[in-house]
Amino acid sequence: MSLTPIDFHSVVRSCIPQEAEVVVLKREGSPAAIIYADVDGDGHPEITALYRYLDNQYLFSLKNYSGNWFPIASAATGRMQELTDFAAAPVSRREGWDLVIGWQNERESSSELDIVQWTTTGFQRLIPPGTFYNHLEIEDMPGRDGRDGLCEIALWVHEQDQAYNVETYRWDPYRLVPIQDVYSYYFQKVTRYYEDLARDHPGEQVYRSYLEEAQRKAGGSISS
Template identity: 40%
Template sequence: MGETNMKRIGTQHWSVIKSLIPPTAELVVMPKPHDQPAVIVADLDGDNHQEIACVYRNQGEMYVMIAKQDENRWHPIGNFKGQGYTVSELLAAPIVNAQMNSLLIGWQRGGAWSNIDILQWTANGFMHMLQQETRASRVEVEDMPGVNGMDGNAELALWLHDSGKAFQVEVYRWDAGNLVIADDVYPYYFQKMVAYYESVLEESDAARENLLRWKKELDAAKRKS
C-alpha cells in the first residue's frame, strides 16, 4: 500500500466507535499482512477535520460506518451494508479528487480476491463511485509520476492473483467518472513489478509470462507518450 492520508488511532476513537455501532456488533479485524482492526482516521469530506471510518460485523452482515465530530458530539454521516466476509483493505487517499480523500474498501469475497469499493463525499453525502465489479488480491495506492509528473491524484495498482506467485497487474486512475488504465505511469510502476517478479521468476512460469506481458505494455506506453 502506498502513501495515504491517515493518522494513528487513539483511545478516544475506540470509545466513539463503541458508542455508535450496534451493541451486538464487532469490529472486523483485517487479515494479514494488516492484522489489525478495520479502523482509520482521516479527513473524508474535505473540511480539514478528521473523520472515523470503521468496518464492523453485525448478525452475520458486514457494514462500514463513517462518523464525524460536530463540536463535541460524534455522529454517523454514512453507514452502508458491505459485502463478503471480511475486508482486505481500508484506506483513504485522493483518488477521485486531488483536494479530497476517497475511502477505499476491499470487501473480501473469495479466498484470493476482494471487490474494491470507493466511497466519495458529495453534496448528497457519501456515494459509491464504482458501478462495476472491480476485483483485486492486493492494492497499492500512490500518486505516481506520469508524463507530466505527479498531479495530486492517487493511482491504483490492482494485483489480481493468477496462479502460484503470479499476478495480473493493472494501474488505474480516476478519469471522467470511472477508473481507466493509466498508461503513462507504467514506466514508473514497472520497476516495482520487476523487483517482485525477479524474486519469483525461477519458481513460476506464470510469473515469467506476466513479466513479459508487462514489458510489452511498457514498450507500448513509451511509444504512446
C-alpha cells in the same frame, strides 16, 4: 499544549449498538476497520469505520464537534463478506478522500474492489460491482507531467503460481480507466518482483516471461 491521543476504537464502540462488532481486516494482526482521514473535504479528519450488526455491515463517519463525536453519514453496505482492504485516498478528488474497500470473494482467493465517496446526502458508490484483484496498491504515481495529487490504483490479479497480471488505473472522470503513462514508474517495482522470482526459481521459464514483459512496460532493457 499537548493534544490528548484519540482512542479510535473506544470512540467507535461508543457510537454503535452494544451488540455490534467493529469489523477487522482479514490480514496479519487483524487490524480494526477504522480510518482517520478527511472524507468530507473540510480540511479536518473524521473517523470512518465499519461495524457488523445483525445481518449486515455498516459504514459510518464521525466528526468531532467541540470534543464530542457525531455521525455525519451512515449506510448499510449490503455485504457480509470479510474485509481485505480498507483505506482512504484522493482517487476521484483531492479534497474529501474516497474510501477504497476490498471485499473477500467467497468462492476464490481474491477480493472485489469497492470505492465509496462521502457526499452531503450520504455515501455513494463510485464503481459498479465486478472488479476483482489479489493485491492492491494505491499511490500518487508520476505520469507524463509528474505527480498531480490524485492517486492511481494498481491491481495485481493472480494468473499462475506466484505470477500476476498487473494493471494500473486512474479516475477519469467518472470511472476507473486503465492507463499506461505511469508504466515507466510503477513497472520498475513489478520488474524487481519478477527479478527476485526468476533468481530464486531459475528453472521456471514462466517467471522469465513475466519479467521480460515487466521490463518492456518499464521501458528498460531486457535481462539476458
